[in-house]
Amino acid sequence: MSEVVSALHGRRTEGSVAVRDTGPRGMIQVRGDLGAEALQSVCREVAGSGFPGQGGAEVSDQGAVLWMSPDEVLVLTARDRAAEGVTRIGAALAGTHHLAVDVSDARAVIALEGAGLREVLARLTPANMHPEAFRPGQMRRTRLAQVAAGIWLTSETSAELICFRSVADYVFDLLANAAASPAVGHLPVA
Amino acid sequence: MSTRLATGGRLIDRGARVEFTFNGKRLSGYAGDTLASAMLGAGQTLMGRSFKYHRPRGVVASGAEEPNALMGIGTDGHFEPNQRATTQELFPGLTARSQNHWPSLEFDVGGINKHLSRFLPAGFYYKMFIHPRPFWKHVYEPFIRQSAGLGAAPRDRDADTYEHYYAHVDVLIAGGGIAGLAAALAAGRAGAKVLLVEQAGHWGGRAPVDGAVIDGKPAEAWIKDAVQTLEDMDNVDLRLRCMAAGVYDHGYALCYERLTDHLADKAGPRHRLWRVRAGRIVTATGAIERPLSFAGNDIPGVMLASAVRDYVVNWAVSPGDRTVVVTNNDDAYRTAIALKKAGLEVPAVIDARAAPEGPLVEEVKSLGVKVLSGKAIAKVKGRKFVTGVAIAAQAGEGAVLEEIACDAVAVSGGWSPVVHLWSHCGGKLTWDEAQAAFRPNPDKGPTGADGAVFVIPAGAANGEMATSSVLSDAHAAGAKAAGADAGDAPTAEVTAEGPIAPVWMMPQGAKPELRAKAWLDYQNDVKVSDVQLAAREGFESVEHAKRYTTLGMATDQGKLSNINGLATLAHALGEDIPQVGTTTFRPPYTPISMGSIAGEARGALFQPLRRSPLHGWHEANGADFEPVGHWRRPYTFKRGDESREQSVAREINNTRQGLGLLDASTLGKIIVKGPDAGRFMDMLYTNMMSTLAPGKCRYGLMCSENGFLMDDGVVARLDEDTFLCHTTSGGADRVHAHMEEWLQTEWWDWKVYTANLTEQYAQIAVVGPKARKVLEKLGGMDLSAETLPFMGWATGTLAGIPARVFRISFSGELSFEVAVAAGQGLALWEALMEAGQEFGVMPYGTEALHVMRAEKGFIMIGDETEGTVIPQDLGLSWAISKKKDDYIGKRGQEREFLASPDRWKLVGLQTLDGSVLPEGAYAVAEGTNANGQRNTQGRVTSTYHSPTLDRGIAMGLVKDGPDRMGEVLTFPRVDGTGVEARIVSPVFFDPEGEKQNV
Numbered sequence A: 001m002s003e004v005v006s007a008l009h010g011r012r013t014e015g016s017v018a019v020r021d022t023g024p025r026g027m028i029q030v031r032g033d034l035g036a037e038a039l040q041s042v043c044r045e046v047a048g049s050g051f052p053g054q055g056g057a058e059v060s061d062q063g064a065v066l067w068m069s070p071d072e073v074l075v076l077t078a079r080d081r082a083a084e085g086v087t088r089i090g091a092a093l094a095g096t097h098h099l100a101v102d103v104s105d106a107r108a109v110i111a112l113e114g115a116g117l118r119e120v121l122a123r124l125t126p127a128n129m130h131p132e133a134f135r136p137g138q139m140r141r142t143r144l145a146q147v148a149a150g151i152w153l154t155s156e157t158s159a160e161l162i163c164f165r166s167v168a169d170y171v172f173d174l175l176a177n178a179a180a181s182p183a184v185g186h187l188p189v190a
Numbered sequence B: 001m002s003t004r005l006a007t008g009g010r011l012i013d014r015g016a017r018v019e020f021t022f023n024g025k026r027l028s029g030y031a032g033d034t035l036a037s038a039m040l041g042a043g044q045t046l047m048g049r050s051f052k053y054h055r056p057r058g059v060v061a062s063g064a065e066e067p068n069a070l071m072g073i074g075t076d077g078h079f080e081p082n083q084r085a086t087t088q089e090l091f092p093g094l095t096a097r098s099q100n101h102w103p104s105l106e107f108d109v110g111g112i113n114k115h116l117s118r119f120l121p122a123g124f125y126y127k128m129f130i131h132p133r134p135f136w137k138h139v140y141e142p143f144i145r146q147s148a149g150l151g152a153a154p155r156d157r158d159a160d161t162y163e164h165y166y167a168h169v170d171v172l173i174a175g176g177g178i179a180g181l182a183a184a185l186a187a188g189r190a191g192a193k194v195l196l197v198e199q200a201g202h203w204g205g206r207a208p209v210d211g212a213v214i215d216g217k218p219a220e221a222w223i224k225d226a227v228q229t230l231e232d233m234d235n236v237d238l239r240l241r242c243m244a245a246g247v248y249d250h251g252y253a254l255c256y257e258r259l260t261d262h263l264a265d266k267a268g269p270r271h272r273l274w275r276v277r278a279g280r281i282v283t284a285t286g287a288i289e290r291p292l293s294f295a296g297n298d299i300p301g302v303m304l305a306s307a308v309r310d311y312v313v314n315w316a317v318s319p320g321d322r323t324v325v326v327t328n329n330d331d332a333y334r335t336a337i338a339l340k341k342a343g344l345e346v347p348a349v350i351d352a353r354a355a356p357e358g359p360l361v362e363e364v365k366s367l368g369v370k371v372l373s374g375k376a377i378a379k380v381k382g383r384k385f386v387t388g389v390a391i392a393a394q395a396g397e398g399a400v401l402e403e404i405a406c407d408a409v410a411v412s413g414g415w416s417p418v419v420h421l422w423s424h425c426g427g428k429l430t431w432d433e434a435q436a437a438f439r440p441n442p443d444k445g446p447t448g449a450d451g452a453v454f455v456i457p458a459g460a461a462n463g464e465m466a467t468s469s470v471l472s473d474a475h476a477a478g479a480k481a482a483g484a485d486a487g488d489a490p491t492a493e494v495t496a497e498g499p500i501a502p503v504w505m506m507p508q509g510a511k512p513e514l515r516a517k518a519w520l521d522y523q524n525d526v527k528v529s530d531v532q533l534a535a536r537e538g539f540e541s542v543e544h545a546k547r548y549t550t551l552g553m554a555t556d557q558g559k560l561s562n563i564n565g566l567a568t569l570a571h572a573l574g575e576d577i578p579q580v581g582t583t584t585f586r587p588p589y590t591p592i593s594m595g596s597i598a599g600e601a602r603g604a605l606f607q608p609l610r611r612s613p614l615h616g617w618h619e620a621n622g623a624d625f626e627p628v629g630h631w632r633r634p635y636t637f638k639r640g641d642e643s644r645e646q647s648v649a650r651e652i653n654n655t656r657q658g659l660g661l662l663d664a665s666t667l668g669k670i671i672v673k674g675p676d677a678g679r680f681m682d683m684l685y686t687n688m689m690s691t692l693a694p695g696k697c698r699y700g701l702m703c704s705e706n707g708f709l710m711d712d713g714v715v716a717r718l719d720e721d722t723f724l725c726h727t728t729s730g731g732a733d734r735v736h737a738h739m740e741e742w743l744q745t746e747w748w749d750w751k752v753y754t755a756n757l758t759e760q761y762a763q764i765a766v767v768g769p770k771a772r773k774v775l776e777k778l779g780g781m782d783l784s785a786e787t788l789p790f791m792g793w794a795t796g797t798l799a800g801i802p803a804r805v806f807r808i809s810f811s812g813e814l815s816f817e818v819a820v821a822a823g824q825g826l827a828l829w830e831a832l833m834e835a836g837q838e839f840g841v842m843p844y845g846t847e848a849l850h851v852m853r854a855e856k857g858f859i860m861i862g863d864e865t866e867g868t869v870i871p872q873d874l875g876l877s878w879a880i881s882k883k884k885d886d887y888i889g890k891r892g893q894e895r896e897f898l899a900s901p902d903r904w905k906l907v908g909l910q911t912l913d914g915s916v917l918p919e920g921a922y923a924v925a926e927g928t929n930a931n932g933q934r935n936t937q938g939r940v941t942s943t944y945h946s947p948t949l950d951r952g953i954a955m956g957l958v959k960d961g962p963d964r965m966g967e968v969l970t971f972p973r974v975d976g977t978g979v980e981a982r983i984v985s986p987v988f989f990d991p992e993g994e995k996q997n998v
Helices: A038-048 A079-092 A117-122 A167-181 B036-040 B110-118 B124-128 B135-148 B176-191 B219-231 B305-315 B333-341 B359-366 B420-425 B467-483 B528-536 B542-549 B560-575 B594-598 B615-620 B644-657 B676-685 B732-745 B772-777 B822-839 B846-855
Strands: A018-021 A028-030 A057-059 A066-068 A073-079 A097-104 A107-113 A139-144 A149-156 A160-163 B012-024 B025-031 B070-073 B081-083 B094-098 B161-174 B194-197 B236-239 B242-248 B252-258 B267-281 B287-289 B303-304 B322-327 B350-351 B371-373 B374-384 B386-393 B402-405 B408-412 B416-419 B429-432 B437-441 B453-458 B519-521 B623-628 B632-638 B658-664 B666-675 B697-703 B707-718 B721-729 B754-755 B760-768 B793-798 B801-806 B815-821 B904-911 B923-927 B934-946 B953-960 B968-972 B978-984
Touching: A018 A167, A028 A079, A028 B754, A038 A066, A038 A073, A038 A079, A066 A139, A066 A149, A066 B110, A073 A079, A073 B176, A073 B594, A079 A097, A097 B386, A097 B666, A097 B754, A107 A117, A107 A167, A117 A160, A117 A167, A117 B161, A117 B760, A149 A167, A149 B359, A149 B793, A160 A167, B012 B036, B012 B904, B025 B036, B161 B176, B161 B252, B161 B467, B176 B219, B176 B236, B176 B267, B176 B467, B194 B242, B194 B252, B194 B267, B219 B236, B219 B793, B219 B815, B242 B267, B242 B420, B267 B420, B267 B801, B303 B305, B305 B322, B305 B408, B322 B374, B333 B359, B333 B408, B350 B374, B359 B632, B386 B408, B402 B846, B408 B416, B408 B644, B408 B732, B408 B904, B420 B453, B437 B615, B519 B528, B519 B560, B528 B542, B528 B560, B542 B560, B560 B623, B594 B968, B615 B623, B615 B632, B623 B904, B632 B846, B644 B658, B644 B846, B658 B822, B658 B846, B666 B732, B676 B721, B721 B732, B721 B934, B732 B754, B760 B772, B760 B822, B772 B815, B772 B822, B815 B822, B904 B934, B923 B953, B934 B968
Parallel strands: B012 B094, B161 B194, B161 B267, B194 B236, B267 B453, B303 B408, B322 B350, B322 B408, B350 B371
Antiparallel strands: A018 A107, A028 A073, A028 A097, A057 A066, A066 A073, A107 A160, A139 A149, A149 A160, B012 B025, B070 B081, B070 B094, B242 B252, B252 B267, B287 B416, B374 B386, B386 B402, B429 B437, B623 B632, B658 B760, B666 B721, B666 B754, B697 B707, B707 B721, B760 B815, B793 B801, B801 B815, B904 B953, B904 B978, B923 B934, B923 B968, B934 B953, B968 B978
16 A cells, blocks of 8 residues: 655644644544444544544544534544544444545644744634633634634744645644744734 | 923833934834834924825824824834824834825925815816816826825835734723723723723823823822723733724624734734734723814824824924914913923914813913913914914904914824724714714614624723723723623812813814915815815715815825814705714724734635545646636646646547546535435436446536536445535535535425535546556456446445556546555555556646547536526536436526527537637627627637647537537637638547446
């Protein structure tokens, strides 16, 4: 099997806020009854993390479950475990109305690192990036300039975001451009 | 003549000389100067020419309201026209040029227009240039455009960068004068998140100039303390050089921060556009002084009284040795006091009021200044600069009583609260008779989502003019905005002032020749006589009179002229000012740069560019791209010196005879899954999809509710519950949204989920007689005709990569579309290119795709359809199920017009001479229609040169087309000649489909 390449081929920038391609990532789109224990538990198992409430992001070392909409979550895991994850979810939910598909290659995952990352994002997203409004453990679906994105904080000084694969370079360039700009000084710095 | 005073100037640093140039002339000022104060300090009073008559103009104001002193600032990529010298801070090396003059500022040929002014009254252009019609475009307009117009458009690409910034705050405060500071202190102490923005480069507004004493301290000291207190609050962000430009629905506001306009070092973003969501917006935007309307009030040297004392106190600039003050209120007396304190002469204060009295009047008199009450300026003397004023009785018609020599005139007609931001989102105004000014009507403010008024005016912007009431009002506004009590308001010493006398014309009975020289709008050259003429000609609405006269339509949007203009109109109509009303205030408050609006969206970031997983390979291998939606797809892969046409022909011939590869990754791929998926698919498509067997594919049509064909593509049934819908490249998002809309709003109880997997897969079409051979060479799947027949699909691995292979064809050739995970698309493509060497493989682009599908008579969404075409028009009735009760669009297609037998229908068109029909050409019919145009009977929808057949081929929609095979139609070309084409079957190549079924 040939090696899987991410859309951004490992691009990265350094600076006070670094922008980095996180490489291939396993991603499973799951739609169904989010209140069902069977769905929650299989997602927890596949991701190795908790299961989020509305607007939440449950992140662990192995993976994450991100709340996308009232009937949809995104399960993150290692790229080489995605296919198996889809199978497990399918097996656990057999007989119930659901959808579980591998979307690992449909999206890019970009990481931001640095104390000023909130202001980098606030140049591009209309979502409120104030520390009181957006905290680790929250998932924010929004837009970055002209395209859709989803953002979650992995700590006070690091964040990850997803965008569609075809616009990965656009989003990376947006973030790199915003990160190169002098600090605005509006939001409190972590 | 203006000059720099030896001492004083609270904003300038005399230790820091700053060199700049004006029209190439080297001048110098001090750090802290504005361009206007530096020019006045250097004796440069003439700053520009007016728009229509090219009259010489000097600076009138000291801030954002300035109508005259507009400059082109900077050079090359940093050049920007129409910048106000009053708000441009001085920096070393600043380059300014005056505008609207030829050949020079001092001698301007267009100034001759001023002698023609009696021939250029209001509405002149409308009246003069209406006939003959063609003359407007070819004669009048070019001439007028050359003589009119303000700044020159930049010639170079903007060298600066810009950015946006989204902020969410509890309270946005517009204006950093004492009102804004008091409001911010109140809101900040109450714990609200506050953003305080001030358009100028310093805090405190004009309170220090006016000598206010606050909380027992001089205003300057109080401001310093207030700013320090606010800076110490973590919940308050203070921004200088940041203007609140507009207020919009739901507490949204735009603020315009100028980051480098005041610096010699232009590194970093030039402007930052703040896109603010605020719970409440406090407008502490102050007030603007009005001029008075008297003859010659536009001559350089006539300035607002407040601006005169600003220049003296802030920048130690004297506008002239002898300044006459003319007023209808007490405030202007402060100017006389400031001038006297600076050691300058004030020959007289001319007060239109019969008996002015009060402490300010007494103080002026005690300084030895003559106060002429009940008097008016009959006219100002001088041309490029003031030489004196002629005095008359305000009550009379302008008979001159005496003349006073002077070189400046300080004028005050009262103050207008800056109500722009209050009004942007619908706040209403009320006329304050006592102050002769419009002020916010507290009962009719703009309301937000919570039903409450979200804009709170404060201080002078709320019509509170005395320092003490400014502070208490602003403090209350800040507390209200924060929704909390905020303790005691600052207090100020009270200076009693006598009442203002409304004066809209000076003298009140001014003769016509005086009215024709009394300017209302300096920038657009509108005079009292123009507005009066508009009233006489029936322009009774203020909005009509504005457009007819152009009053208030220049770049300053009439900040000085609007109230005087509408008062003049009201007077001419015999109505009260509130009955006439104001024109509409619209954002931005003052112009903001185009660059700030664009933000980062320029160059490579102008628009998102969607890249397929193979985009990099295409770029590296000579792809000639074309836009398809936001995608860039290879149109063709040119080799050597080939033309586009030669390249496309080579790709087609190679594919038909050997092997071609197409990147089909951009095709939409949407999963539809659930127990009700079959039922849903039957509604989405005109075909019967629920009977499709797993493992099979079917071509399907999708219509809008109105019955029009909106998308097409191949549907594969993956299992009992799951369908994979291929859509057009541009249609994927729209079709997915269409599905979700029907599921969420109409069939919410159907058990169906959808997922847009377009970008999960790289999809490669392997096309041509050698297609199976190359795939077999990669190995891993049995793709024989028996195992994988036409319109079937199978999964397996190819070259070690998990793949789903669809045996479908859009070219008429043996064809497989191979879908693999996007991250492995390049690996598969390269494996195919390598394995295909021996079969002569070549990639082909979208044009070859289009030509090959046209040779086969396959329709293309967007060519054969344009939103008004139904499947029945295209000979696709076979794809419309007769067995179903319903599908989206069925009812629409039954409407009389769509069911009519007279609709134009799809046919092939073959030119008699083998040429290519022009795109979009119409077939003419006998006779003419009601408009005298030739009747038509059909049109070309797709037209190409077919390399396979070596002649032009086309498809078109023709009336009764399928019943007229063999008939010849004529298609006129734009050059007047015509092309004859025969109606034929749209399938030009391999009508039996033998090539794809092998």
